Amino acid sequence: MKYMGHKGKMLPVLGDILLHYADGAGKIADPFCGSATVSWFLAENTDKEIVAGDIQSFAVARAKAVVERTESFDPDRMIESWFARATSLVGQIASHFPNNLRSIEPNLTDPKQIKQVVTQSRNFCRDVLPAVFDDLGGAWPISKAYGGYYYSPVQSLVFDALRQCLPSDTNKRKVALAALVEAVSRAAAAPGHTAQPFQPTASSAKYIIEAWTRNSWSLVKNAVEEISTRTALVKGKGSVGDFRKTIAHLNEGDLVFADPPYSGVHYSRFYHALETVTRGIEFEPEGRGRYPSIDKRPSSEFSKKTTAKQAAKQLLDACLTKRATLILTFPTVGASNGLGSNDFVEYGRTLFSDVHVEEVESDFSTLGGNKKHREARQACNESIICFVP
Ligand SMILES: C[S@@+](CC[C@H](N)C(=O)[O-])C[C@H]1O[C@@H](n2cnc3c(N)ncnc32)[C@H](O)[C@@H]1O
Structure with missing residues (x-):
């Protein structure tokens, strides 16, 4: 599925890193599951319980279709x-x-x-x-x-x-x-x-x-x-909610894969049609985009410049409280919510005993918010950061 920040292309590298750290974990959380590509990959390739979450219901509906199902059917x-x-x-x-x-x-x-x-x-x-x-x-x-x-x-x-x-x-x-x-x-x-x-x-x-x-x-x-055709090796679960709610399901030694938003515009502005079909609820459309009013759409503290940095810290805090290993992906620089991978690395070094960074070449969509660059996709480096408690 076409999705802003989709990690499908990164899976050859990211997948290996996740499988490596999955070894010692009982459960694996994907609290920003989006298109659910990574949740599906983990469900199909590990014998761990996958706990998927997102503030948007369609993302969780996608995840549940595989992570909560261990049997295929005709x-x-x-x-x-x-x-x-x-x-x-x-x-x-x-x-x-x-x-x-x-x-x-x-x-x-x-x-x-x-x-x-x-x-x-x-x-x-x-x-x-x-x-x-x-x-x-x-x-x-x-x-x-x-x-x-x-x-x-x-x-x-x-x-x-x-x-x-x-x-x-x-x-x-x-x-x-x-x-x-x-x-x-x-x-x-x-x-x-x-x-x-x-x-x-x-x-x-x-x-x-x-x-x-x-x-x-x-x-x-x-x-x-x-x-x-896709099934989980072990039955997991998906639930709609903030990343804190998903991470709360974990125990000491579990693994978190976190891929928070980098866009300064809420995802719900781009994906309201998917949310509408998932919820099946009628609404009064607004503006040229015909989206529901802002109070009826999920909004994220990561997509507001004033709160993004605090949200990043709270994500790291939540993982450390659970003594969970965290693998986080984020554009190295240039994200339109004002964060860069260094914001996570610097704060993480004050909390975790080991923090290391891998950079991979990627491109990311600038749809919404980046007024300097109007091209739909920008070449960039994406960091994969491993935080070990
Ligand atoms: C970069 S996308 C994730 C992409 C996903 N890894 C993929 O491969 O498709 C970020 C996701 O975080 C969700 N999100 C934003 N704020 C959140 C929050 N506070 N808690 C949980 N999910 C959130 C958005 O709805 C969006 O789906």
Whole structure:
């Protein structure tokens, strides 16, 4: 999944370091699990209980789909019955219109008409669909907030219907929800994440057409097939909350992998669509990005310059209190929340008996907040810092 600060590319180096330190631990915490790549790696490759956390629910939903599941299953039957229920629900919506789904599907054959098509789609989702939803009941947050913006009206309906019809079996439901998060991320008609949708200009027409014609069902199916094959060697757990809550589950000698935010803008501004599909709750969209108001989005002390340094210290304090070894990744310099890896190293040296640093070449997204450099990705060095109590 596309995610700001995703550690997938670093796993060849980072993974070896984590496996080395995992040896002596009973549990391993990933308190800023994000896309869940590292939690999944640890669950699949160690016989330790993985404890994943994040302040955003979609991140934890992703983690739970693997870390809490030790048995694989045949995804075909699950996909078939899940999709059948959702197809019937979409059909009930479509039956209100003379040509069923064809009345809802935007005509995307002529890029010159993009403005008109997008406006019609937005008006349809805002003015027509809500009355149909009221008749049928249920929550339709993707269609109401994002239909005609990040997603075509049909894509939005499919995502909402799939959300309403999730499987009831606990394990299958976890995989289905994680797959839905992935599909919503992949389908978005937006230049980066979901901070702002493409606008219907002549130059962006091709991007909107390309995104709106992505098949929601296939995106979900592919993600289910991928996630269902992954299982944890030992059952772990995921829970939504602050890093302190995740670290509180540990015992002396356990291991923490910490990958806190480096962005001066809250993650929830970029990933609200993923949070919306996970929570399934309708809201009043705000601004060009159509996100929920700030008080309804998770916010992080790491993403405020005034509190980031204190949060960094508290993270190190929390690990030391548990006598846990901490492996932390952070851009060496230039993070837009004002921190650098040295802030962690200097404070860590006052607390831990051994602190050592490895630097790896990386690149990181500057989306949001870094006004000096507008390129989407910046070459940089990322530090992997090992703090041993
Ligand atoms: C750099 S990302 C983690 C990326 C992840 N390691 C990956 O590979 O995808 C940082 C994450 O920290 C989460 N976060 C921010 N503040 C937090 C806090 N105080 N406690 C727990 N999670 C937090 C954000 O929601 C975000 O998902």
